[in-house]
Amino acid sequence: MVNYNEAIIIEQLRNKATQREAFSQIVNHYTKQLYQQVRHLVLDHDQTNDILQNTFIKAWLNIDYFRGDAKLSTWLYKIALNESLTFLKKENRTTSLDEGDGQYLTQLKSDSYFSGDQAQIQLQKAIHQLPSKQRIVFNLKYYQEMKYEAMSEITGTTVGALKASYHHAVLKIKKHLESLN
Amino acid sequence: MGKEEDYIKNRYGTESPFVAPDGYFESFTDHMMEMLPEKETPIVKINTRWTRIKPLLYMAAMFITLFLPIRYLVTSTKTDNTMTQTAASIKELSDEDIYYLSLNLDEYTFYEYVTDSDSNE
DSSP: OOOOOHHHHHHHHTSHHHHHHHHHHHHHHHHHHHHHHHHHHHOOHHHHHHHHHHHHHHHHHTGGGOOSSSOHHHHHHHHHHHHHHHHHHHTTOSSOTTTTHHHHHHTGGGOTTBOOOHHHHHHHHHHTTSOHHHHHHHHHHHTTOOOHHHHHHHHOOOHHHHHHHHHHHHHHHHHHHHHHO | OHHHHHHHHHHHOSSOOBOOOTTHHHHHHHHHHHHSOOOOOOOOOOOOHHHHHHHHHHHHHHHHHHHHHHHHHHHHHHHHHHHHHHHHHHHTOOHHHHHHHHHHSOHHHHHHHHHHHHHHO
16 A cells, blocks of 8 residues: 655656646545535435546646645645536425435435444434535534545635534534434 | 534534435545546647737738728818808809909900809809
């Protein structure tokens, strides 16, 4: 397994002879975390796979414009989340639970790529009652423990606004879960 | 944040319940790299003196092409106006005016005036 060194990778990206190999290391390094973020938003594995592929294709086509002043992770997350939001908008799944996400959530129980129990399904339903952008903030903080500063670079929102958004998201989810119990 | 967040974490944990098919991540990179298009070699434009002068020559040619016809149209219109004015002023002369004019003109010139005003009526 090759050790991932971002400074070296960025240098190699600038050289046409090593660019492709450098990009394959990027794909290898970031696939899992990007997969999780996208999957938490769109729920379905096949749709996640499509979005992930589109993300890396877009990144490849624009790799020459990556200046290196932001982290590669920030740049990739931005592309992945934009692709996810575009997909959800197209499927009319950006707002409340009832508009399209409902069928995916009820299918979770029979989804072979969902390892959670009934409690987990309830949590996912509670998360999916949030607007899509608030859902992104919650997932990045709760599941990936991302720092607000990094989240701010990805979403273009201030740290203060992100903290408020997460706080409200947690309150809404807790209230929803308590009402079920 | 504390209490509310702890409530959720204690009951539901923070591990993602979403899993991928067996071998998915192991084969994803190879599959992804096969999908990526080859990058095109960019065509580099060489900036010679001719390429720098060309736009200026085009502008000069356009200016000449537009200027000459406009100048022609403007000058030919002016001549027409002068001739129109002369014919109009003759038409306005009354018979009395013509008589008094005739006193100062020789016979040939006088008939020329009268003939012109008649033909314009």
